[in-house]
Amino acid sequence: MIDTPSTPLTGPQGPKPRKSFSRRNIFLYGTLLTIALFYALPLYVMFVTSLKGMPEIRLGNVFSPPLEVTFEPWVKAWSEACTGLTCNGLSTGFWNSVQITIPSVILSIIIASVNGYALSNWKFKGADAFFTILIFGAFIPYQVMLYPIVIMLREIGLYGSLGGLVLVHTVFGMPILTLLFRNYFTSLPEELFKAARVDGAGFWRIYTQVMVPMSLPIFTVAVILQVTGIWNDFLFGVVYTSPDNYPMTVSLNNIVNSTQGVKEYNVNMAATILTGLVPLSIYFVSGRLFVRGIAAGAVKG
Amino acid sequence: EDLEVMHWWTSGGEAAAVGELAKAFDATGNTWVDAAIAGGDAARAVMVSRLTGGDPMGAFQFNHGRQAEELIEAGLLRDITDIAEAEGWKDIVNPPSLLESCTVDGRIYCAPVNIHSWQWLWLSHKAYEDAGLDVPTNWDEFVASSASLNAAGKLPLALGQQGWQQRGMFNVLFAALVPNDVFLAVYDEKDADVAAGADVSRVFAAAADARDMAVKSTVQNWNDATNLVITGQAGGQIMGDWAQGEFAVAGQVAGTDYSCLPGLGVTEVLSTGGDAFYFPVMKDDTKTAAQSELAALMLRPATQVSFNLAKGSLPVRGDIDMSTANDCMQKGLGLLANGAILPDTAQLVTPDTAEQISTLFIEFFADTSITVEDAQAQFVKIIATAE
Amino acid sequence: MKNSVEIKNLDLQFGAVKVLQNLNLEIGKGEFLVLLGSSGCGKSTLLNCIAGLLDVSGGQIHINDRNVTWAEPSERGIGMVFQSYALYPQMTVEGNLSFGLKNAKLPKSEIETRIKHASEVLQIEPLLKRKPAALSGGQRQRVAIGRALVRDVDVFLFDEPLSNLDAKLRADLRVEIKRLHHKLQNTMIYVTHDQIEAMTLADRIAIMRGGQIMQLGSPDEIYGRPVNKYVADFIGSPSMNFLDGQVKNGAFQVGDLTIPLDGYDFADSSGSAEGPATIGIRPEHVVTGELVENTPFQIEVEINLIEPTGSDTLVDCEVAGHHFRVRMDGQSKVSVGEKLRLGLAPSKASLFDAKTELRL
Amino acid sequence: MKNSVEIKNLDLQFGAVKVLQNLNLEIGKGEFLVLLGSSGCGKSTLLNCIAGLLDVSGGQIHINDRNVTWAEPSERGIGMVFQSYALYPQMTVEGNLSFGLKNAKLPKSEIETRIKHASEVLQIEPLLKRKPAALSGGQRQRVAIGRALVRDVDVFLFDEPLSNLDAKLRADLRVEIKRLHHKLQNTMIYVTHDQIEAMTLADRIAIMRGGQIMQLGSPDEIYGRPVNKYVADFIGSPSMNFLDGQVKNGAFQVGDLTIPLDGYDFADSSGSAEGPATIGIRPEHVVTGELVENTPFQIEVEINLIEPTGSDTLVDCEVAGHHFRVRMDGQSKVSVGEKLRLGLAPSKASLFDAKTELRL
């Protein structure tokens, strides 16, 4: 071990002094703060509006904080706002949304991930052609497909049922999710797949026991994309199911979009924030995984 | 029997009105299953999907007019002529044009429930007071007052920047500023020559006035525009009878805080648009029976009174007591009783044509560079190709 | 049962690219065959074909006298160890070992016995409950081997199992693999591009190039009598020195030097070829010091560069205009610029035709 | 200007983990210093500190007598070559070489001259218009060196530049780097964990372990007189044989063997230490055959395993219950089970204290 006793050091030594108010930091945090404010501004507006009474809103300044804080709009949005005759606010729709979202997210992710897996590891002739069609499908405006799908669902007898809606979400989630999973699985070491084959595992066993456990991050990404998409969906929810299954967004739409009659902006805002809470909380919970997931896979093209 | 009824009445008053219908229906031993979807477009998409998807609802709301023609042709809707006859609708429905709109090839397919009229000019007393002016009593006075209002820092005409409001306003001008026969010649007979004529030019000129008066109106929603009138920031607004609700909620009293001028105070006439219920063909006989009961019930006097009072619309029969209605509504009732009525444009032209006219006026109102002549020329073209 | 693995006329192409061409290979029972070749020559591809991980384009593969050309990988009686180990990251070591056995629906007790045996052989018993991430490189490697071991197969396929490790670990594991082979006596096919590995491990070596087998023979044969210049250059580190010249009258002429070829064992035993040729001389076959006097050919050179490796010293110099390397004892004290006498024994050299590059 | 690079009392920690601890190092002008050590010992970290890519936690770094502890990497007069090359993938080779220069706003003609020079030195002129993806490993490596070269700096830092390459290419590039150093005569700091590289390239080697420098010296010194057992074990392949025993009366006793220590150069020159110790003997320092007779200590063993590497043959056997390896000539014909006589010269052995593991 070399330990030359050294003379006392002069001049710069140790870590480079970093001023916390260096130009770089001021710029960096300044920009980020400004941007964060810009992003948060609409939320602020929504939030203060939701705490105001209607007379105050009529006064006009959308940025001013409420003079008199009222939680009534929140209560109303959640449990009192009427959708036609049922005046349960978002609360009834909430459970419907949960019932729609959970199976839709699960089914669409399972199917898309299996597709992605087949496309990356078990390529068969023509697979790319179908994949290209899928990508093309991602560009088709939903509205256009409304009636053809009504007819298809009618023919297979699923029209108007929860199952039909789940199927529709699965179909429309398929293009982007398949792309995501395909790219992710492609980036996993191929040798693992080969090793499993030598070990005698078949298509499904490799998928469930080898690929899936290694792909939790990308599954998180997919969950986030799907939960956001399906939770906020209105059109499909209302077209392909019957009223007892209407999702929360139908209530939201009914609260927000009534044309003739009094518009209660505070209730609208509260309802929107409430509706957004589920996806939002998923972001909070899984932020880290989200990033890692894409980094590890979706990114590779 | 459970009967699912679909409609787009979701705001407070509307929902209350639906509640009256539901109560009445439930009283017959059936159950009203409510399916409300805000927004006519979305609701129509759902209705058509449900019908084509083979999963029809028990009854659904549609606007009076030609929208349902195709559904009838496709055999998806139930013929309720027998009920109409049994209930004697022919004799009680006023104006009769409402029932005509429900009739295809002599058969009746829908039950009209109410009348909404568009032809109202709402004026803010406060605004005129502030500007030191008298409250106008007709359209021309209103236009004349605009310069002074402007000078007083007031917006002469409040207009929401949404297409349907602009189209609605144009139709109001049309109905109010030309003789009825001209209106019918254009919209009913699609007479392009009349549309190109001088009478119609007056409408376009008025529209140009309106455009100028509303040029500084930056709100989007109709109720925000109404709010400008309520708070006295704007002189007036052309809007349907539902605007009354906003005034009421704001605690304003007709006559003292605001005025309402039907037919813009020029030609006191109301168009008789409104809503009707249709009944899809159902396989289940018990449901069909329930449909019949519902249809019959909708025009019964008690239902009409409670429903229309709640909704703020006019009843489809003139033989009932509406004394509890407020000032403006009474005016409307009076007009109805006098037969000062026009059919609604939706009863006369296809949605496609309506959409084209709408687009024309949306553009016209937004773009001051479009001249009155240009706009009229395009209008003539649309009428010429309309069916 | 003559052969353990027999490959007949194997062809493989990816799209238009022919990776393997009409390849034939027979591997005896219990033999340790090393496939050696530079990057991209098709070694892994061949191994994957044998394992059934790639569909062949033509030809047949027999394992234990059974035609397995179209059989599933798991039905071929092979075990495979991958370059990257390819351990299942979310399973414990035990899980990794038992995965294949569970797939084959073996009874639990049998699985346990086998894992016990394999982990004893590989000395990984204390690691069974860990996940791969918690293992060092060498331990992972052993688990990867263990995974092949438990399958209790006759043929082991190794695809560069050591190439990711550092030199020291590599040397240790090499010995372990050799020992394993001694113990198990099964057939092993081992891919590498490291020739030291090839030389130390193999019973026979197959040198591949461009999808074809250049030479198949024992390490000695390949080292001592390479069939062509490519093989000669490929084998040996530091690599063989080549001098371009002419064979004339039983001697090799390069520049103004004449190297006598007495004692050189010509491939074409009938007589000595004539014409342009290349002579190859391994750095370790050049003698220095007192021994020079005994060699038939001697030359004095100037030292350009010295690379001491501890055990040896490599000396760079120039012979007849060609760059030339000599391996000397690690203790030799020489310095750059100094003169050095070298001696060569033609019997240990190799001669190649200048055109065909085949051994003369 | 005595030293090119001087590192004084360098400390570096990541959070609570101390990676470098009070490290001192002086590197002379034009010296080729190799940092050698096992994975994770802090070699890259030290290099990154010198380059300015990591902020030090304590101490100073001087380059050419200038205190650069806080200077930007580009201002330190260093060039760096990364393990993964880190070429800019979308730029041509030329772009890769010129990017830094353009950025420093050098005149065009100057940039051209430098690129021309560098590409001549590295023989990459024909590649200038290609992108990295179209280069082989060795070519990429040279481009990476070229990128450091054009910067025209005095100190070059190499972070395991060869570890991704195959053995043959590695050997070739090693020579090239050595040659480059001869030509340019600038200071080079070279990180590796491959000891052959270290031995062949270095003027001096610094053996690192756990963020500290264990031994700093010439390759000969490190090979011949390792300061402790760790260094002794780390250097040399195949690695040193160790026998645990006792030093007693000027001899080393292991089991029932007694190895005389006459001629052993004790570190503590005053006298011979006594007590438990370990003796280390390199496989290449064991003699066989006729030469055995001349050695002070002789023993007969049975051969357990043979590994021929072509140029050498490694023989495994057992000595006093310890596993023991011997390196023999590649031409030696021996076989497993045979008896072999070995001879040792204590002067070439190393003795370490059993407790401190320091050299005796």
Add this chain to the structure above:
Amino acid sequence: MASTRPNQLFRNKSAKIAAIPMIVTALFVFVGGTIWTVVYSFTKSGLLPRLKWVGLDQYERLWATRKWLVSIENLAIYGLCMLVLVFVIGFILAALIDQKIRFEDTIRTVILYPYALSFVVTGLVWQWILNPDFGVQNVVRGWGWESFTFDPLYNADIAIYGVLIAGLWQGSGLVMVLMLAGLRGIDQDVWKASRVDGIPAWKAYIFIIIPMMRPVFVTTLVIVVTGIVKIYDLIVAQTGGGPGIATEVPAKYVYDMMFQANNLGQGFAASTMMLVTVALIVIPWAILEFGGSKRHD
């Protein structure tokens, strides 16, 4: 066990079975739906799809309609700006967040949260904020800057940019996260190399890092472009296509035609035009990107 080559159809059987949902979706829903749409675009379908052929009438009308032309123009402007800006902003944000900053999680979530909110109300909020009478303009004027004018939604010439602001607000968070992920995947040595070369960070991003992130850009591109082509809800919620028809877009045209004008044929003709355009771009690109080569790793 076969010694002869087995039937090609049955090789890889499980994969083919597993891909059935995808194949069915691709063929029946996307191809089938597209063909259905194209077929009905040649009919005079009103409220219901009906096979009353009218030849190319719907297309003639479509291309004679100003609203459609304006829609296309708007989509082009919006799409181009959105594409460029969302990438620029998303990337810059990702780059800033990637500077080992504190509170990264919070900032990331704040920027991502708009993605969670439905357009129905975010359109409304942006409508308010951009409203000259009670939004930003009003506030700034309140500060004393009386001549400040900011009313993008009420000026037909720039209204589409007002929508763009909201679109960026909603969409850039997702792009940021994707980009951030891409940045995290870049080999750290490349950064170090550029620092040793003395290259300023911005230059390193533009010339080195971005070109290395092509794969992320591809994934993001697909997500962003599909979002642009399908933009509808935001417009409806924020401007309703106004002022006038200044912010109409093709998807809204389709929707209006189908559900408001009850003219399905016209809607289908418009969507056919959209699909044809998309197909012309997507299919060759997808073949280049996904076809041919096996694995991109």
